Amino acid sequence: MSEPAAAGPADTSASRIRNVGVIAHIDAGKTTLTERILFDCGALRYMGDVQDGTTVTDWLSQERERGISIISAAVSCQWRECQLNVIDTPGHIDFTAEVERTLRVLDGAVAVFCAVRGVQAQSETVWRCARKNGVPGIAFVNKMDRIGADYRGVVRQISERFRITALPVQVPLGAEDAFRGVVDVISGRALGPGNEALAELNDFSGDEEVRAARSYLIECLAEVDDGILRDYLADQVPDEESLKAALRRAVLACSIMPVFCGSSLRNIGVTCLLDAICDYLPSPAERPAPELLSEAVSGSATSLMVFKVVNDSYGLGRLSYVRVYSGQVSPGLVLRNVRSGKEAVAEEVFRVRADLCESIAEAVAGDIVALRGMGDDVVTGDTLCSPAAAVELRRICFPEPVVSMALEGSSVSDRQGLAAALQQMCLEDPTIRRKEGPGPGQWTISGMGELHLDVFLDRLRSEYGIAAKAGNPRVEYRDTIAGEACVERRFEKRLGDGRVLWAAVKVSVAALPRGSGVRLELGDAAAALPGACREALLQGLRDVLAADVCEGHPLTDMHVRVEDLSYDASDLSELAFLNVARLALSDAIGEAGRVEMEPVMLLEVSTPQDHLGVVIADLTARRGRVTEVDSLALGVARIVALVPLAELFGYASSLRSLSGGRGDVVAEPSQYALCLRKHK
Secondary structure, three states, rough: OOOOOOEEEEEEEEHEEEEEEEEEEOOOOOHHHHHHHHHOOOEEEOOOOOOOOOOOOOOOOHHHOOOOOOOOOEEEEEEOOOOEEEEEOOOOOOHHHHHHHOOOOOOEEEEEEEEEEEEEEEHHHHHHEEEEEHOOEEEEEOOOOOOOOOOOHHHHHHHHHOOEEEEEEEEEEEOHHHHOEEEEEOEEEEEEEEOOOHHHOOOOOHHHHHHHHHHHHHHHHHHOHHHHHHHHHHHOOOHHHHHHHHHHHHHHOOOEEEEEEEEEOOEEHHHHHHHHHHHHHHHHHOOOOEOOOOOOOOOOOOOEEEEEEEEOOOOOOOOEEEEEEEEOOOOOOOEEEEOOOEEOOOOOOEEEEEOOEEEEEEEEEEEEEEEEEEOOOOOOOOEEEEEOOOOEOOOOOOOOEEEEEEEOOOOOHHHHHHHHHHHHHHHHOOOOOEEOOOOOOOOEEEOOOOOHHHHHHHOOOHOOOOOOEOOOEEOOOOEOOOOOOEEEEEEEEOOOOOOOEEEEEEEEEEEEEEEEEEEEOOHHHHHHOOOHHHHHHHHHHHHOOOOOOOOOOOOOOOEEEEEEEEEEEOOHHHHHHHHHHHHHHHHHEEEEEEEEEEEEEEEEEEEHHHHHHHHHHHHHOOOOOEEEEEEEHHHHHEEEEEEHHHHHOOOHHHHHOOOOOOOOEEEEEEEEEOOOOOOO
16 A cells, blocks of 8 residues: 655644545546555655555555455645645445435535546546535536547536536537647646646736636636626736635636646646645635534534444554534543533544544644544444534435345354454444344345445455355345325233223325435324334334335335324323334325335446447346436447346346447436336
8 A cells, every 4th residue: 555654744733634525437547546646745755556566545455356445545744835635436336325425424525527528427426415515616617638538528517517607617628649738728727737838828818718718717707707707898807816815716616617738647637736725725714604403503612513424443443533613622522422411532533544543632623534433333324423512414315225135154163253343334334234134044135236246245355254145136125005095003011900002093194206205294193102102103213114024115205294192190000002003004094005115226337339228228127217328438328227136136247248248237226116117
């Protein structure tokens, strides 16, 4: 692995911090770019290589073997006067949850695009995550030295598919093998590899292409910035500082995405990108206050969001990765977990560089660090705060898994350790779900795709020493209801002493639009129950919705409301509430009509033009619906289609056969739709 260099001290006030995520489709060059950033900042003595498995951020053995990022890796470095907390995120759709939870705590994003492939499916997915969290971004068109590089085409794709003004702030000098540098549109200066000024091209302000790009930049800024508009209407040419200030305001408002270009492998354009991170992306002090579920955060109270939990990392035990939203955190500080109400002491505070940790004395508001000693019950999405504070931040939501498989230990010792290992691994990855069964000593695990589960099994073997026998992947079906129903049921249980424990409940159910999930609502009578009985009632409803106590699949897209409730207030029974809730909801679902749904995937397929017809025919045979077909560079066609997941097992291999080995596919969960075909 690349060896870290000693980093100099940085001013860690909030205005000098940049929390930045590197996001992209797989193979756009995110990890190489992150490695180059660390090298140019002086945090590495030499560059690692993705193919050799020597990069800082791809430190898992599975990442080095497969040549892809699987988990988000945090690294800290310094550029100019700013401390950069950079997080390299996975590019494969199966690991989108890593991107989701990372973007929740970041202030800015660098969206990386391949100059040849342009905007790809996962590029759009991660950008939607960024927009959902209000994260502004800048773009870097990488691999400009590759055959087929098309800078202007990628800029056009960004504008069209991201629905944002993509504004080129650089003009490339050459392309493909002839690519040798970039020209800054604002200053007119040309830079080659590293920070080398190209002497013969040092002032490019008179070049026709650069002048045209500068005019376009001024026009775009005039549409969103009053100061530039005044200069534009008065036929005055804004100076360099005015343009940079206006561009910064536009980026912070998420109205413009400036586009840079270069080659991270050849170190062209990377230092310009580092300058742009400092100049255009926001500090924590410039970001809106986080969304709260309880009272506002005061400046003195400490509040943190846990966005990741890693167990037994670096020999330090369990680490909680946190974003500090207010106050400070230092070793010895007592923090309360708002969800559980438990308090714990932050034993150590770490600045993290992938798989290396540096103990620090204090982290301030806006910083991203790791804490040791926060207890075993801390999970992703928890709010930690000062004991006297009543602060709760909006939790992180994750998509539902779509693929599952049965799992069983290969030996007695493996079976004994499997439950504990699954518990720890599911704590680290919230998109992996586990459930006992279907047989004795067996478990069912669910995840976001075949690769997701495959990597999970690899880690189970390599990190926990457990060889598990796994069944074939299968689709995670869901059920919903066809209509509405309202039923009232009563549960009684006579005890040996003659007492009768009873409860009666009226439950209504109604279908919701696709993608709505489940909405549980307690009426006034149920909401007034004592805590333990109310929780028993809710647990009974959840048991039915999860298909734990009835036939069928877990339910979704429905509204459940407890309309009324009656019971003996002098002899409350949690058992009665649990069972009457199960009985009433099961019968209500039966009356409304239970229907099966299957997950449908959004596919983006690229294939040579001469194989386009056979690939489309194959998608149609798989019950697919093609929604878009267009042409890319180098005779490649792009197909977008919606296809049921049940038809896609082994599709990547089939596509390679159909396309002469040159096809590529990316699939992401799109929706659940009515299942029209019988399955086993």
